[in-house]
Amino acid sequence: MYYFLGHLALVDAGFTTSVVPALLASLRGPALRLSRGGCLAQLCASLALGSAECVLLAVMALDRAAAVCRPLRYAALASPRLCRALAGGSWLGGLANSAAQTALLAARPLCPPLRLDHFICELPALLKLACGGRADAVERQMFAARVVILLLPSGVILASYCAVGRAVWAMRSSGSRRKAMGTCGSHLTAVCLFYGSAIYTYLQPTRSYDQGRGKFVSLFYTVVTPALNPLIYTLRNKEVKGAARRLLGALGRGHAGR
Template sequence: MGSFNTSFRQDFILVGFSDFPQLELMLSAFISVFYSLTLLGNSTIIVLSQLDARLQTPMYFFLCHLSFLDLCYTTSTVPQLLINLQGYDRTISYGGCVAQLFLFLALGSTECLLLVVMAFDRYAAVCRPLHYTTIMHPVLCLSLAIASWIGGFVNSLIQTSLMMTMPLCGHQVNHFFCEMPILLKLACQDTEGTEAKMFVARVVILIFPVTLILGSYANIAQAVLKTKSMAGCKKALRTCGSHLVVVSLFYGAAIYTYLQPKDSYSENKGKFVSLFYTIVTPMLNPLIYTLRNKDVKGALWKVLGRGTNSR
């Protein structure tokens, strides 16, 4: 038992993609480009929302929070992954691993809840247009955003605390960061009771929000069909389509990773799925939300034009 306690507190070795050496150089270039685009795209949304009065609405208030979340979310894993891919240092301390697990879970859980809030905002915009400004009052918007952050961090605190009670055997993590499913694989005694508690927490933070989002969009679809207006359908699709794409990408990958039984979780597949929702999705979010958005395009050209004229 004494040797176990020593190994438990040792540094972990992050295997990363070292078992795919032929991919490491390509992945390093791919991830560097995507990470740069993530930083640029999400920072641009935050800056534009502060500079242009047309973007100071509930929708863009929540979108700013989503962009900030994505910046933090991807930064919690990518810099270390790039170092890992260069082969310089594949280790992470026990404390660093726990901190990374906590932060990653907290940010991911907050995004789960924030997407529900954004669905409610779209429901109010489409189904209650005359009362939209009254319903989505700035005080309510701020309260919903704060509640999302608090809920996300509380969920992470619960799951991380449960994880820390588990005895782990070995210090080689077959992943590029400390993620819950892969750490559960290192558990060296029967942990069914703890895993059951974790599973309940994951269902609450994943399935419950998805159910609320689908309910919101069912009401939106019903309201749009009642109008029997092609213009109304196009407006609703434009208003809600971007959010639905983001929800599908984010929840699809998260449900695949976190609601699988431990025994059926594939470590190699898990790496590539995690790569998708830690790097690709945060990069796509700004494009999905702004590619066909006239307000954001107008704000961008206005800022760029102001910068050109000032010269």
């Protein structure tokens, strides 16, 4: 669990780093000027990290299902080698999706005026500016890639939690049920926050994309959710809360000793 949480922390740190500087610069006053290459680089980085988080959350759901449904075999199922392979696959999947989407967008011309009504270079907003021949065919290819990177992990998460639900329902001890739900509660909260806003943003046709609502939802999944993840996992984790209490107790005793 902590191995995958470490990767999630790295993804969230990189995700916000690729988004927040442009957001702060755009809030400073005048419109932010970016070259096309700079805009595509920012898009590529944020897409890669966001897609990696999509796959990583699905991997974490499989990990939770194995822990709850097969507790006696969990150590054998979640071997270090398999965990490394799944984490590496999450990063590679994010990079592959980002490279494909960015390359398809880079091949399309942008229609003037080249003014993006957004605080970051986000794919739906950029697609509003794209024009040229074969526009519909390219957009369908890009939409198919977004469906795969969002709905396939969503299906894995749904199947994992269906298995968890059946396992919890079969438990006779209320203490075991509470422990199982505590194991899955933090992850399920993070999944709902991230996937809800990402699916709304990326799984709608470009023609129906609303810039005003899009900016608000984008702010939620690019900044708010990564900022909340440490709190979500900390406040619902007994080991972390116990370590925090011990640290605060040690600091209090040290202060009293002075």
